Amino acid sequence: MVIKMRFLHNHWARYSLHMKQIYLSKKIRLEDVKTDIKYIAGLDASYFRDIGASCAVLFNFKYLKPIEVAYATARVKRYIPGYFSLREYGLLLEAFKGLFTKPDLIIVNACGINHPRKCGLASQIGISTNTPAIGVTKSSLAGTVDKLHVIRRGELKIYTIKLKKAIVGFMITRGNERIIVSPGHLVTLDTALKITLELIDKRLTPKPLSLAHKLSKIRLEEDLRNLGICEQGNCNKTN
């Protein structure tokens, strides 16, 4: 316990002033998106040990087609539950900055306000880019699913996630598939759910996220090859 606390404290001390302000002030605004949404950016990353590759994909919201893509690769810190941003924040932001067109909304493969401090990585990305943001994950870091009130919408079942008696997000299921949706920044609960439902296609995972996931993985493998790092011994390069 002591060791863990010290470890966290060291990270905390080195954290940038910017991130400290975000955490300490908890300025997460749940408002409705002001502008009409034309472009949505999906953010995700892939890893091999401490090397991470991130991808930002710009989507046309109306037609659900990709328009632009940007990447970033870097060495990253280890993952600590509740402190995911220490690992992935910089990586995602770097890819995001590579987009020429700024989106009207960001969708991140991370938690939003369903977080112990109500400020997951999706919130942090939204705050620092001053952009509405939604977090979509496979499971919720904090909160419990309220199974008493189920909303059915076609094949989809929608449950609410509560944290300390407040609704902080939704669980959407279809068969065995399952995603968690939570507002990150400048988006209300209802709007976060509504937008996410529009991004669902064959799979529950929103299209911008599934593409970002796929591309980041491809990019990671390319970069590992260029760096001469072999994964599972299938490296053809002669070192």
Place this chain on the structure above:
DNA sequence: GCGACAG
């Protein structure tokens, strides 16, 4: 006190 714990 004990278990759980985004990716």
Place this chain on the structure above:
DNA sequence: ATCTTGTCGC
């Protein structure tokens, strides 16, 4: 996140 085996569907 990543690894793994088999299975299903196009």
